[in-house]
Amino acid sequence: MYPQELLYTKEHEWIRVDESIGTIGITDHAQKELGDIVFVELPRVGDQVTANESFGTVESVKAVSEIYSPITGEVTAINPRLQSTPELLNADPHGDAWLIRVRLTDRREIESLMTADDYEAYIKEKKGE
Amino acid sequence: MRYLPNSPADRAAMLEATGHQSVEELFRQIPAELKLQGRLNLPRPLSEPEILDFFRQAAKQSSRDYVSLLGAGAYSHYRPVAIDALLSRGEFFTAYTPYQAEIAQGTLQAMFEFQTLITQLAGMEVANASLYDGSTATTEAVLMALRISRRDRVVVARTVHPEYRQVLQTYVRHQGVEVIEIAYSPSGQLDRAQLEAALKQDTAAVVVQSPNFFGSLEPVREIAEIAHKNSALLVVTIAEPLSLGIVQPPSDADIVCGEAQSFGVPVAFGGPYVGFLASREKFVRQMPGRLIGQAQDTEGRRGFVLTLATREQHIRREKATSNICTNQSLCALAATIYLCLLGKRGLKALAEQNLAKAHYAARQLRAVPGTATPFVAPHFNEFVVRTPGDAEELLAALRNEKLIGGLNLGRFYPELANHLLVCVTEIVSKEAIDRMVEVYRRFAAATNSSGSAAEFHSASMGRNL
Numbered sequence: 001m002y003p004q005e006l007l008y009t010k011e012h013e014w015i016r017v018d019e020s021i022g023t024i025g026i027t028d029h030a031q032k033e034l035g036d037i038v039f040v041e042l043p044r045v046g047d048q049v050t051a052n053e054s055f056g057t058v059e060s061v062k063a064v065s066e067i068y069s070p071i072t073g074e075v076t077a078i079n080p081r082l083q084s085t086p087e088l089l090n091a092d093p094h095g096d097a098w099l100i101r102v103r104l105t106d107r108r109e110i111e112s113l114m115t116a117d118d119y120e121a122y123i124k125e126k127k128g129e
Numbered sequence: 130m131r132y133l134p135n136s137p138a139d140r141a142a143m144l145e146a147t148g149h150q151s152v153e154e155l156f157r158q159i160p161a162e163l164k165l166q167g168r169l170n171l172p173r174p175l176s177e178p179e180i181l182d183f184f185r186q187a188a189k190q191s192s193r194d195y196v197s198l199l200g201a202g203a204y205s206h207y208r209p210v211a212i213d214a215l216l217s218r219g220e221f222f223t224a225y226t227p228y229q230a231e232i233a234q235g236t237l238q239a240m241f242e243f244q245t246l247i248t249q250l251a252g253m254e255v256a257n258a259s260l261y262d263g264s265t266a267t268t269e270a271v272l273m274a275l276r277i278s279r280r281d282r283v284v285v286a287r288t289v290h291p292e293y294r295q296v297l298q299t300y301v302r303h304q305g306v307e308v309i310e311i312a313y314s315p316s317g318q319l320d321r322a323q324l325e326a327a328l329k330q331d332t333a334a335v336v337v338q339s340p341n342f343f344g345s346l347e348p349v350r351e352i353a354e355i356a357h358k359n360s361a362l363l364v365v366t367i368a369e370p371l372s373l374g375i376v377q378p379p380s381d382a383d384i385v386c387g388e389a390q391s392f393g394v395p396v397a398f399g400g401p402y403v404g405f406l407a408s409r410e411k412f413v414r415q416m417p418g419r420l421i422g423q424a425q426d427t428e429g430r431r432g433f434v435l436t437l438a439t440r441e442q443h444i445r446r447e448k449a450t451s452n453i454c455t456n457q458s459l460c461a462l463a464a465t466i467y468l469c470l471l472g473k474r475g476l477k478a479l480a481e482q483n484l485a486k487a488h489y490a491a492r493q494l495r496a497v498p499g500t501a502t503p504f505v506a507p508h509f510n511e512f513v514v515r516t517p518g519d520a521e522e523l524l525a526a527l528r529n530e531k532l533i534g535g536l537n538l539g540r541f542y543p544e545l546a547n548h549l550l551v552c553v554t555e556i557v558s559k560e561a562i563d564r565m566v567e568v569y570r571r572f573a574a575a576t577n578s579s580g581s582a583a584e585f586h587s588a589s590m591g592r593n594l
Contacts, residue, residue, distance in 0.1 A: 039414060044279075059414075064439045066448070 001028070001120070003094055007110055008119035011068040014094065017110055022071055025098045026058060026089065029123050034060040037089045040082040042100055047075045049102055051109050056099065058089065071109045073102040196561040197396075197533040200511045200552025201342070202263065202290050202368045204391045206479075207556055212393045212466050221462060230435040237433035240458065241421040243465045250370060251385035252378025253407035257418040259461035260453060263388025264296035266404030267336065267366040269417045269451060270386040271297055273408070274334035274362045275306065276415045276450070282307040282332045284361070286319040288341035290368055291541040297336075317345040317504025317513065321355065328359040336364045338387075339379065340372050342541075343550065344487075344511030345504055353381035370405075372509040374480025384408045393467025394460050403460035414440065417451030479555060483510035486562065487553040493566040494551075499573045503548070511552040513538065513545070517573035520547045527568050532561065534568075 006014040012030035016023045031037065039059040049055040054066040055075075078100050081088055088097040104110075114122060135143075140152070149155045156164075175183060197205055215221075220235055230237060240258040247256035260266040267290075271283050283301075285294060287310050294310070301308060309327050314320040319337055328335070335356040339347035349365055356363040365379040367387035379385050386406040390396070394403060408416055414437065422436030440450040471479060487510040491502050499517030516523045520537045527534035539546035553562065 041414070059439055062439070064445055064448075 002116040007113035015070040072105045077101040201536040243461045250373045251407040252380030254410040256407035259456040260404030262402035264293040266386040267293045270364045270384040278333040280333040285336040289338040316506040317343045332361040334362040344508040345506035349379045374476040392464035403457040482555045497569045518576035
């Protein structure tokens with residue numbers, strides 16, 4: 001269910017790294033927990049994001065949640081479709097509904113992230129609590 | 130929603146539930162030196178007839194028989210009696226929005242109507258359910274512009290109410306926000322050349338008031354063009370919203386805010402007041418305060434909900450959009466009732482009456498030797514008068530005639546010593562205006578002949594005694 005080519009955080013974000021560019025989104029588990037998403041607030045191209053720090057918010061009918069960056073770097077693109085169709089996050093969180101692309105400052109930061117199997121185990125464990 | 134006090138039995142039950150012997154034990158974490166020792170130093174309780182007598186005596190000392198020509202942010206208007214009759218209904222007794230908000234559909238609907246009226250008057254798309262007052266609403270509008278633009282520099286006209294500017298400074302002083310003030314031109318309006326020079330690409334917003342503190346209308350459209358050309362937002366604040374009965378709404382602005390006390394809230398010593406804030410729909414998520422939305426229930430019936438509450442303080446804590454998580458429901462309700470009673474045509478007629486009386490007073494005063502109305506910009510119900518002699522002496526002479534003559538502008542603008550800000554609303558009769566002009570005339574004559582108004586002053590005092 002969770003794509004093998006992505007890496008995951010405990011805060012329920014994912015990142016796909018191609019060369020020096022990372023594409024960041026929120027996981028299927030996150031969108032399910034949030035419910036119907038109505039608004040996404042993202043940084044601007046050129047802004048800096050820092051690993052484990054908030055770079056934006058996702059607002060659902062229930063709550064506003066922070067999105068934390070898995071890595072440090074400079075924003076090179078934001079997903080233009082989310083401004084008008086935030087519900088895309090509910091439909092395709094691991095694909096079309098990516099949030100931002102970032103030029104990685106330090107590739108080694110991804111070593112501490114979880115694989116798909118680790119993440120699945122992690123949320124299963126969370127549910128059991 | 131009812132306001133329910135608790136009885137000794139209620140308190141005992143609550144203490145039992147929390148496992149405390151007494152209220153004192155519940156608060157034992159508070160260090161003894163911070164606790165009040167003994168009783169509050171209050172006078173003894175009064176019986177009901179004593180209380181009535183106390184207030185009757187106090188009322189005699191108040192300015193009951195005076196005619197007020199004082200505006201400067203607080204405006205005396207006639208209040209239809211229906212306002213208080215409706216406001217005093219038990220359902221409206223507490224101004225608090227209930228935490229289970231949707232249970233109070235009536236309260237929410239009243240606030241929704243208030244928002245609708247404000248958007249129509251302001252020429253904006255969305256309005257919130259009110260803020261504390263004009264000064265904090267103006268400050269919240271600036272904070273909102275800072276959030277939207279992600280910048281930290283604002284340009285404020287010196288013709289914005291001096292106390293609004295002070296409140297803004299209080300809020301932003303320690304936030305690394307730069308506030309630049311722009312002088313006024315000889316016409317009594319924002320100096321547009323100075324504005325253009327002060328604007329840089331890093332400016333979050335331009336803040337103007339219209340009618341401004343001197344009562345003059347600002348050319349909002351031209352100022353909006355200058356602001357937008359420099360990618361800054363325009364905040365327009367309005368202290369006398371009755372002007373919107375005849376003045377074009379400032380729909381070129383990005384945020385319109387101000388004070389709605391004029392609409393059915395009496396002028397009292399220190400308030401309460403009621404702020405408003407309206408903007409464009411695209412900025413709604415950066416708006417402070419409570420927002421009421423219209424929705425449908427499962428059977429398709431119209432209902433009202435607190436909307437965008439997910440951005441508020443009680444949910445998002447320190448990450449909330451703003452620190453404001455309350456409103457002025459009761460005063461906003463008064464404003465709503467007032468506007469509904471007047472209606473579109475009534476508001477226009479009332480605004481025209483204010484305009485006519487203020488312009489009559491200004492014309493009559495201009496004709497007094499030694500007096501002038503220095504600012505030539507168009508004005509609504511308030512204007513600046515240069516006094517023939519010392520402004521404080523003239524104010525004293527006016528007080529002897531039971532007239533509160535206006536605000537001595539020297540208090541806020543040192544260069545405008547011996548200038549009064551005079552406000553003439555519909556409740557000031559023509560007879561009172563003529564009486565005021567007569568005092569100016571005698572004062573001017575006395576000042577002219579003796580070089581000081583002191584002689585006139587004592588003479589007029591003598592006559593009154």
